[in-house]
Amino acid sequence: DADVTQTPRNRITKTGKRIMLECSQTKGHDRMYWYRQDPGLGLRLIYYSFDVKDINKGEISDGYSVSRQAQAKFSLSLESAIPNQTALYFCATSDADVKGHYEQYFGPGTRLTVT
Amino acid sequence: LAKTTQPVSMDSYEGQEVNITCSHNNIATNDYITWYQQFPSQGPRFIIQGYKTKVTNEVASLFIPADRKSSTLSLPRVSLSDTAVYYCLVGLNRDDKIIFGKGTRLHILP
Numbered sequence: 001d002a003d004v005t006q007t008p009r010n011r012i013t014k015t016g017k018r019i020m021l022e023c024s025q026t027k028g029h030d031r032m033y034w035y036r037q038d039p040g041l042g043l044r045l046i047y048y049s050f051d052v053k054d055i056n057k058g059e060i061s062d063g064y065s066v067s068r069q070a071q072a073k074f075s076l077s078l079e080s081a082i083p084n085q086t087a088l089y090f091c092a093t094s095d096a097d098v099k100g101h102y103e104q105y106f107g108p109g110t111r112l113t114v115t
Numbered sequence: 116l117a118k119t120t121q122p123v124s125m126d127s128y129e130g131q132e133v134n135i136t137c138s139h140n141n142i143a144t145n146d147y148i149t150w151y152q153q154f155p156s157q158g159p160r161f162i163i164q165g166y167k168t169k170v171t172n173e174v175a176s177l178f179i180p181a182d183r184k185s186s187t188l189s190l191p192r193v194s195l196s197d198t199a200v201y202y203c204l205v206g207l208n209r210d211d212k213i214i215f216g217k218g219t220r221l222h223i224l225p
Contacts, residue, residue, distance in 0.1 A: 042218050109157065
């Protein structure tokens with residue numbers, strides 16, 4: 001089984017609809033992240049969470065909200081979807097060791113289309 | 116967070132060694148340097164991480180000069196399957212969020 005899973009994998013929705021993307025992990029990591037990727041723009045950070053009670057905005061949080069329901073679950077919501085939120089969305093987890101090393105583990109992505 | 120600069124794209128041929136250099140002039144004392152690889156429609160995958168000198172694993176080598184203001188990812192004997200986007204990241208994870216730039220699009224030709 002995959003360590004980081006995302007649901008749904010693909011979604012088409014209409015402008016103005018509320019949509020939730022879900023992420024689950026079995027790695028036991030405290031840190032979780034949501035990114036979006038647009039063609040030619042690399043990955044941009046939307047929100048990140050260092051533990052269940054700690055949630056922080058990233059570069060492009062406007063129009064998005066998140067919920068950290070448990071250590072293993074981190075959901076991203078679009079309250080009122082708009083076409084320029086059409087993108088590939090990735091969830092990731094990480095856990096720094098005592099030396100400060102870190103590695104992020106990414107989910108398979110959710111392709112969202114807003115019409 | 117230290118800003119990184121890397122080439123937008125590179126082409127190479129199968130069997131060649133490929134070196135991708137990343138500049139990070141304002142790297143902090145505690146910062147590590149990390150490289151990720153991303154194939155189309157997949158999430159990035161960790162390749163290698165280092166702090167100074169040279170690090171080697173089964174996939175790549177990472178060369179970091181003494182001043183640490185740049186680093187070079189070296190991929191030995193590339194194949195078509197190494198065609199991907201490669202991201203250089205600099206930072207300490209303990210208190211920082213992780214920021215990806217646009218990466219280097221590597222295209223391997225037959």
